[in-house]
Amino acid sequence: MIADADSIGTLVDKERGLVSREIFLSEEIYQQELEQIFARAWLFVGHESQIPNPGDFVLSRMGDEPVIVVRDRNRRVHVFLNSCRHRGNRVCRYDQGNTSVFTCTFHGWTYDLEGKLTALPFHDGGYNDLDKPAWGLWEARSELFEGSIWGCWDESAPDFREYLGGTELYLSALLRSIDGTPGGAEVLGGVQKWRIPCNWKVPSPDTDRTHGWITHKSVDAVNIAPSGQGRRDRSDRGQSYTVNFPEGHTMSMTLPREDAQPYRGSWASTPIVGEYLDHAYQERKKKMGALASTQCAPGIFPNAGSQGGQPWVIRIMHPQGPTTTEIWSYFLIDRDAPREVKEIIRDYYGRYAGPGGMTQQDDMENWHWSTAASKGTISRRLPYNYQLFVDEQPLHGPSNFGLPGLFCSITSDENHRRYYQRWAEFMAAKSWDELRVHEHVK
């Protein structure tokens, strides 16, 4: 009722910067999101460093559903629905491991690493000519991007690179090691997974540069940053902007600066890390030129967020109901960094991020209560305000900076306006034909 094509338009008013609270609360809208967004979009499911060897698998999620990410004998990566084709039981019950088959514990249907149904009980006799190839594990399209693994259920969706549009460059930069080696990052052992009582969209769009001064006031005061000042080190870089893309991707970015020394002075209390990063940065400059000093961490529509550097993390907001989100945080680090360096950097991630992190604990508190305090009959009639810099004309990256994206002031709400506009497009579209972006901002 609420979410037909016409009424969706009334929930998101991009021109005025208003978004209805209903889209963060309504069960009906949530059910349609699973269909219209999560069954169509490219979703982050993991990183190759989690499954380096043939037979390695790791459980993940796409939307509200469990999937298995596995590397087959020929080293190809597959993404399968973790649900038996017989009568639906989960076929894998372990978070990660190595295996040669997935055997369902209910009646014993057995699938190989390519998802093929290879054995089933009482096959001789009863089933006559069961078309085995048609009864393999249900497989998503999957693509690898510089170590990251993405899945998509929709055959008509564009390939992942087209889906990324102008963010390809930035996602690549995020996934490089500090010294600029493509795909040189690895995921630290231990993906943090936890549930928050808020809608999955609340933490999804990047960037909200207007909340930190008060949300994180207490942690600023106790100086957890690597240099011992504030919660994070001020980056020695140029002017910062919010940047968005017609595909719904959003991020913030600081423009490159020739003389930037982003690691000088950071990590002052642990010179071994400072020296490592400083050296890596010189290498990065050789490989990436001006782009080396930009700090960018794209949020990929609909539910993949990231942070670069301090800390360095990919964060997925899995929907678990209209007002429940399960966040999975994957912490990244240079694969080849010395162990001591990894340990010190990891210590910082731990005190900053996740449900035990001194910074993010307060994000969770505010996300929770923004949801709880919006639920009332009167409260839910009032729109949320995303009007900061609503009249600002975005600068087109290519013409002004030689970098892709629509650039706005760092405290602009334009990223949110773009994100919710894209959300509305997905919710109203009958198929991918209506969603294709014809003019990427590359």
Add this chain to the structure above:
Amino acid sequence: MHALTTPTEQDRLLLRLEIEDFLYREADLLDERRFDEWLELLTDDIRYWMPMRRNVPYGEQDREYTVERLDMSWFDEGKTTLTQRVLQMKTGSHWCEEPFSRISHLISNVRLLDVEPSEVRVSSRFIVHKNRLEDEDHVFIGRRIDTLRRVDASWKIARREILLDQNVLLAKNLTAFF
């Protein structure tokens, strides 16, 4: 009449009572939000570690816990960070503990695992109940394995392993000390 216990067993029993008393007093300091006094119960080289727990096949239980100092964990830190947490709690702007939650630590199943002249390793179970604002309510259950060290005639915590019985953390955050 013969003695019910040998002197060593009696010593051990008394020691366990002493350790239990220490753990209960510690719990009270936390629940009464006397965090500075609580910090004084920690040695300067304390390791405070709460791993994440994976679902692993039988026979691979060695992979169940994330690895200390190598993987990400829920907590894996020392006194500097624990002290910062206390300072943060006292700023009045740490919103997830402002106002303070009502927290109770129930400690039970106390057993001494190893006894050395100046150190004991002790296992216990905890129920940490957190109730906050009007109706927010969380229960954390698990096991702790502590190493207590005798320093100048009193006990201090030199190591605390916290094994929470959860895989996906079912709470929005972890703001209590365990």
